[in-house]
Amino acid sequence: MRDFQHPGRSAVLSTNGMCATSHPLAAQTAIDILKRGGNAMDAAIAGAVLLGICEPQMTGIGGDCFVLYSPAGSNDVRAMNGSGRAPAASDAATLRAGGLTAIAQDSPSAVTIPGAMDAFCTLSETVGNLGIDDLLAPAIHYAEEGVPVAPRVAFDWGKDAPVLNSRARDVYLVNGKVPATGQIFRVPGQAEVLRRVAKHGRDAFYTGEVAEDMVNTLTRLGGVHTLEDFANTACEATTPISGSYKGVELVEHPPNGQGATAILMLNILSHFDIADMDPLGAQRAHIEAEAAKLAYDARNRFIADADHTTRADYMLAPETAAKLAALIDPRKAMAAAAPLTESVHKDTIYITVVDKDRMAVSLIYSVFHGFGSGIATDKFGILFQSRGAGFTIAEGHPNELGGGKRPMHTIIPGMLRENGRVTMPFGVMGGAYQPNGHARVVSNLTDFGMDGQTALDAPRSFSDAGDMKVERGYSDDVRQELADMGHAVSIPDTAIGGAQAIRIDESGILIGASDPRKDGCALGY
Template identity: 70%
Template sequence: MRDFQAPGRSAIYASNGICATSHPLAAKVAVEMLEAGGNAVDAAIAGAVLLGICEPQMTGIGGDCFALIKPAGEERIVALNGSGRAPKAYSAQAMRDRGLAAVPLRGVDPVTVPGAMDAFCRLSTDWGKLGLDRVLAPAIRYADEGVPVAPRVAFDWAADGPELSGDARKFYLLNGEIPKLGQTFRAPGQAEVLRRVAREGRAGFYEGEVAEDMVNSLRAMGGLHTMEDFAATACTYTDPVAGDYKGVDLVEHPPNGQGATAILMLNILKHFDLAAMDPFGTQRAHIEAEAAKLAYDARDRFIAEAAPRLDHMLSPETAARLAALIDPKRAMASAAPLTEAVHKDTIYITVVDRDRMAVSLIYSIFWGFGAGIASQKFGINFQNRGAGFTLQAGHPNEAGGGKRPMHTIIPGMLRKNGKVIMPFGVMGGAYQPCGHARFVTNMVDYGLDSQAAIDAPRCFSGAEGMLVESGYSPQVRAELAAMGHQVALSPDPIGGAQSILIDDSGILIGASDPRKDGCALGY
């Protein structure tokens, strides 16, 4: 039980259904969908699409999504890949011929075709109960009427707003200025797009006037995108991958997502007695950082749409060999330079309904405001997922026409004794696999409940060195630096998590990260 005299928040207990996500309006709308007779899929779509209006710097209909679904009355987990592809004419060689060593982070070059809207339509058709018209109605209303800018959203907007260019400045600034806390943001163009999708399904987005707006806008900026690229967009069902950690299975999306990285990281951490370490002390932070370096190096070598060496990455033998490289007293240099861009902007939503259908869904435009550009008529903000490709010739993740890039966003689920016990996710770009591993070890090795596991301080050793949150003491930071880590206080909160525990008693327990504006709500 938490200390009620200390700052913090309680987990949410409910019997019928819970949503946990990063903005309270989205959580409210999701619960309203459940109360209206919808299921977890209806609620997750309604909340996720609204998050594109509440947190436009994080996500939107110009982005991608991934989902894990546990059907009602079953324990199987279904994975849906809603990530879009590069245009057919995309070419790594052409970019190398321009003198580029990496796909640019902003502008038209990194824009891949949005995949999320196709996935939402497919999810609604295959699994939903209410239909797209009812599910999209709240987002349409809020896009028309507007949403007050929330505290964390204002913080992010101030940092990411300067990256907006061209028409995006018209749609995502207010009178040319970055919106401030409490100001109202409206997106009437997106409301019209959503009305068309509600009437016509995916054709309202990937064909006709909306698709023409996106294609013409991109081509005017030098893009290679065509109407055929948009019309051909199709999400795909895949089989999840899983790994055991001390009796709990971590279930992840397969590549092109990076979920296998979290499984490899836990497989490495099995070789160390984490439970004997101070959960927020120097040794645990050091071992986790070293495991992350090794797991992420494997990710950069092997994760791609095809991922021909996935079995090698997930094998216990690989983890054992990597664990043997870790010096308990000294930090290694980065295992290898990162070969693709990483950043920290996305949203996550999870819903469990009264029939115990569970949805774990993550939805993103990648960097803050994605590519920083938007369509001319409807103001659709384009993602920069193409920056997840490498330009290294012959690499499995080499940029190419019709390919999906390596993706950072990963929804998760936990399973015990064959039973799904928790959908969860940890936002934060590259941090996500490390965040999944820390969330699991916080609970399994240290006995923290889900809310405490989310609240606890974080650190991450990545391309920018070892970033630690202010929850780590100056002594721990000094000891980590003495071990060779390039330690710095993180300028931003690291990640943002949400989870719902399906308790043995049948009660649902929702937890939500105070690093975001959101909450868990139930009924």
């Protein structure tokens, strides 16, 4: 139990249904959908699409999603890959011949075909109870009427706005300026797009006038996108991967997601007595940082489009973790792994919903960087993701840009099972931090017996490209001890990530947790 004389928030308990996400309007919308007879998938989709209006710097209909879900009455976990592919005409050799060594975030080459809308429509039709028209109605309303800008959203908006191109500035600034907390933000062009999808389904987005708007905008800027690329977009049901840590099974998406990185990291940590360490001490932060360096190095070498990833089994093998764990010096930091040529990010949204029948949904949805590519379409103002910047153009790499390929993705939803029972859908936002975040949450729960809310509240650290980011929740003594070990320590300007979780108690109680690093909450009924 938390100390009620200290600032903090209590877990949220309910029996019928629950949502945890990063904006209260989306959480309330999800609960409203559940009360109207929708299931957890319906509620998660409705809340996610609305988050594109509430947090447009993080996500939107020009982005991608990944979904894990457990059907009602089942402990099976299923996966849906809603990430888009590069245009068929994409070619890394052409970019190399032009003297490029990486894909610029704000270029049309960074724009892969948005996959989320296809996934939402497909899951609504095949898994949901309500129609896509019902699920899009809240987002249509708020896109037209406007949403007051929340405090964390306003903070992120200011630092991310410089990427916006001239058309995007018309849409995503208010009177030419970054909106302040409490100002109303509207996107009527997106309301019109959502109305068309609500009436005609996914084809209203991937064909016809909306698709033409997207293609014409991109080709005018030098993109190689075609109407066929959009029309042929299709989400894909996949088989999840998993690994166990002290009796808790972590279920993740397979490649092109980076979920295998979280499993490898936990496998490495299992070779150390983490539970005997101070949870907020330097030793735990150090071992975790070293495990992250090794796991992320494997990710950078091997994870790519599923058709081009050949070493996923190697990453998940126990002997791989044992060999890597043996490389860790408990008192000295190793050099950082070689830097990526592809881009990494920190911006996404996550939503989890559990309904009265105990369907559990874990959904993550992103435009990659803050405001994605910064490119908005000429007519409807659809903001494109920059996920193509997650490709490398290094010749022969599994994640090399190529026509029809999906890039390595940093966004990963998570799900926990214990003794074969689904016990917690959860997610940790924060781009590259996400595998580390998944491992940290699982360790907080298992090694230190934290409840869900405490596990999300706890201070975080992250060794990122040679920079050991240590949140202010750690003591200066810990920072000094880490520096003495050889880490280049800094206090990050922005809190590390943000997380949401719902624990499904054995007694049937739902226990929601929401990260105070974001504006959101857990709500139940």
